[in-house]
Amino acid sequence: MNKDRSMLLQKEMIARHFDRLEAAPQTGEKVVYTFVPGNLTELIRSFGALPLLPEINALQSGMRGKSRAYIAEAEKAGHSADVCTYVKADIGMMMSGNIGPTGTRLPPPDLLLLSYTGCYTFMKWFELLREQYDCPTVFLQVPYQGDGSLLPEHREYIVRQLREDVIPALERVTGRPYDEDKLREMLALSAKAEDDLVAVLHAAKQRPSPIDSYFGGVYYIGPIFSAFRGTPEGVEYYEALREEVEQRLADGEGPETPSGRLDDQQFRLVVEGPPNWTSFNEFWQMFSDEGAVVVASTYTKVGGTYDFGFRHDPSDPLGTLADYCGGCYTNHNLPGRIDMLVQYVKEYQADGFLINSVKSCNSFSAGQLMILREVEKRTGIPGGFIESDLVDPRYFSAANIKNRLESYFQMLRERRRAGVGAAGPVQQGSTP
Amino acid sequence: MMSPRQRRSAIVAWARDLYEDLDFLSVRRWLDAEPGRHAAGILPVYVPREIVHAAGMLPVGIHGGGSMEIIRGDAFYQSYICHLPRSVVELGQSGRLDAFSAMLFPSTCDVIRNLSGMWKLLRPSVYVRYVDLPQVNVAERAMDFWQGELAHLGRDLAAITGVELDEARLWASIRLYDRSRALVEQLYQARREQPWRVPSEELYVLLRAGEVVPVEEWNERAEEYLEVSAEDPGRVRDNARVVLVGAFCEQPPLGLIKTIERAGCTIVDDDLLIGNRLIRGPVDDGQEQDPLRAMARALLSRSRRTSILYEPDPTGKRRLVPELVKESGADGVIFAAPSFCDPALLDRPMLRAGAEAAGLPCIAFEYAENTGQFQQFREQAGTFSDGIKLWIAPTGEEGRT
Secondary structure: OOOOHHHHHHHHHHHHHHHHHHHHHHHOOOEEEOOOOOOOHHHHHHOOOEEEOHHHHHHHHHHOOOHHHHHHHHHHOOOOOOOOHHHHHHHHHHHOOOEOOOOOEOOOOOEEEEEEOOOOHHHHHHHHHHOOOOOOEEEEEOOOEOOOOOOHHHHHHHHHHHHHHHHHHHHHHHOOOOOHHHHHHHHHHHHHHHHHHHHHHHHHHOOOOOOOOOOOHHHHOHHHHOOOOOOHHHHHHHHHHHHHHHHHHHHOOOOEEOOEEOOOOOEEEEEEOOOOOOOHHHHHHHHHOOOEEEEEEOHHHOOOOHHHOOOOOOOOHHHHHHHHHHOOHHHEOHHHHHHHHHHHHHHOOOOEEEEEEEOOOHHHHOOHHHHHHHHHHHHOOOEEEEEEOOOOHHHOOHHHHHHHHHHHHHHHHHHHHHOOOOOOOOOOOOOO | OOOHHHHHHHHHHHHHHHHHOOOOHHHHHHHHHOOOOEEEEEOOOOOOHHHHHHOOEEEEEOOOOOOOOOOOHHHHOOOOOOOHHHHHHHHHHOOOOOOOOEEEEEOOOHHHHHHHHHHHHHOOOOEEEEEOOOOOOOHHHHHHHHHHHHHHHHHHHHHHHOOOOOHHHHHHHHHHHHHHHHHHHHHHHHHHHOOOOOOHHHHHHHHHHHOOOOHHHHHHHHHHHHHHHHHOOOOOOOOEEEEEEOOOOOOOOHHHHHHHHHOOEEEEEEOOOHHHHOEOOOOOOOOOOOHHHHHHHHHHHHEOOOOOOOOOOOOHHHHHHHHHHHHHOOOEEEEEEEOOOHHHHHHHHHHHHHHHHOOOOEEEEEEOOOOOOOHHHHHHHHHHHHHHHHHHOOOHHHHHO
């Protein structure tokens, strides 16, 4: 598959970051383990510390074919077959020498920052990791949006924890005082990168879509969901990405896919749920071979729902971090998630809506069958449902998934032929 | 005049009827007895019943459908999600929960969390609230948060019932539940000391009755049970003493509890229905003037350690089971978790490592609320019991107490 310039740029950024992480025990840079949803990258980096995200390591292990052995290692040690495979891949990696996705040794954490946002398993994950590391843990509870919004008292609760728990913990670990001016500067950089990311995501409203918002989207969100939000490198990456996408838009080109450049787009899809990582390209190709492009996805919002308007606000540094944490996708209640999906289907003029339900993530998966029915009911477009897993290859059945997808696309074709609820043949260069 | 044995049988029969009542007929009768009454359904594991009671509602534990046939509920969940939510949906979709004015979903796990959103869509006319338990390990901060959550919940429920939720009402409810918690403690203590006096099967159905009847009524029944069981303690049995760990949310079938005990393992402590005793000791301990603050302080300072709450002590998970075993004088541990239960199964490696490091014999299995075949459990528990009696605690239960 041809690589975009932005992909190469990202690869270099990530490699440099992992080199710094590997050298941290020698350079004295402090390392903070934390999670993608509700990550406090700007705050961590304002103290000169480096974030390390276990989910990213786990998914990278999946993409690089290492997760099977790591999961087996964890299960041998007594971890259940029925729990999150990210956790088991991470623990298995740690038990196997803690060699990270780029082949470098990962440093032990100086702080476990448990940002408890949108996923119960996060709490157990760090309780488990904590047993292996001699370092403090600081807990940030981000209340769930059970009633559909982050209540003012919940926002204040998060701010208070940031001020009274998280910042003092970072001060103790790094030996540096909290520098709010520096944090503001970084938040301004975040907002700039977020503008560019949203422009990229919105480009999928055009026909042909110059991006794939799911399989390509996971690359686009990489820097902003991990270590680079609030950094000049992050800003540079998103400027380059936006430029690249806008050029494709101007040229009427589709995105690069495992089947080549996808200019002839037969189906525009909205996808809910994380991808499978162990057969990522094979999975993607099942879509691209059929001319299907994903125009919007929810997984790419687990680290922030920027396309619904949120931007980090330097004028209210801790308040904006609270808003950010509260607004991550899996911290929204089910009706809120359905509203988002319905909006995507309509705004992006999707032909279909597909759920990839992963076995090991109850935060995403519990309730998805109801999401399917509600979105179908409210949009009139048919939904498809496939099942796989995050990083356990035992639960990716290529033949079954391909079979289901082919049937689904066949059904979309028949509907289009019959003139039922179809967006019509896709014309290049047109806008919805 | 009934004998103690007859009185015990009558209480157990009453409790068993309530346990088996999947139509919530007792709740409907209570609601129909006076106009304007309301009931609130509560999912496992913990929502403080005091608030619901003080707001003028009957708090009712919703513990799934047991072995009920699931028709509609399965259409809502993939095969890899635990059984409890599908039977709760079944109860809802079959109209059995129509009488409830409110449904409360505590932050037990992501499945119950997401079910709260599903319920909003399935029952738009019902008050639905996700109850986010305090998790931070700084007590004052967590207390402020939890006090605010309690106030919010109380206000909302009182708006439905029209009750004026004042401090006097709250204190009155707190004292009733303090009494209830004390009775549960006494029952557990009695079982620890004389397991033959309080067989787990009886204790369990009695506690399940407490999930659905008014607290005032349950307190009377529990007092009577303690009284009659002391008068007629039953026959001493020579069984291995075990702690049951991991069954705090989706409940095992009663048959499984009976099977474990009949196979030679007397349960002397467990985390079944742990919400009814999550707080140790009385909420009203004279430290706080404000009842909501008292509730918040009690939870944050005196809650039992469980998978649904963050464990701030890095050694806490490994210490938990050895401490439970020591407190209860048990010989071994049975890890019994519902299939696909994130809280129990993610905790298990830590808990088991702690138990094994302390040299405690352990076995583990998984169940579902509708498990119908118990042979494998009987064999496993029987072998476990034999092993303990032969090699570890050969003096027998009577000799050890």
